[in-house]
Amino acid sequence: MSFIAIPLRDLKCRVSVVLRSINLLNGQFTQVSKAQLTNTRLVVLILKKQDAFVKSIIREDTPKTKPKLTLKRKVGYSEEEISSTRAKLAHMAIDEELAIDEELRMNTGAAK
Numbered sequence: 001m002s003f004i005a006i007p008l009r010d011l012k013c014r015v016s017v018v019l020r021s022i023n024l025l026n027g028q029f030t031q032v033s034k035a036q037l038t039n040t041r042l043v044v045l046i047l048k049k050q051d052a053f054v055k056s057i058i059r060e061d062t063p064k065t066k067p068k069l070t071l072k073r074k075v076g077y078s079e080e081e082i083s084s085t086r087a088k089l090a091h092m093a094i095d096e097e098l099a100i101d102e103e104l105r106m107n108t109g110a111a112k
Helices: 028-061 079-090 096-111
Strands: 002-007 013-018
Antiparallel strands (some): 002 013
16 A cells, blocks of 8 residues: 655645555465356256257157148149130130120131
């Protein structure tokens, strides 16, 4: 510990104390703390290993599941329906009666 004089106004000084060093007289608390920390780390490490071991046993005991089956949708229409629908849409004849009239016109036009 040291004393220093800090100059102020009007030739006045202020005396202050400066701490230069700290000495450790007894390391008992540090040693106890380190021992507890080491013990805690060992306990945590042991628990992690036990947990991993238990999880591996559980994985071995559980039956392996089969992959899920995917179901495909069955198509409810035939190729003929697709071609007739495309023909109707090409001539913009969506109504059944108009479509039949259009087919008759095309068939009679093709026969001429």
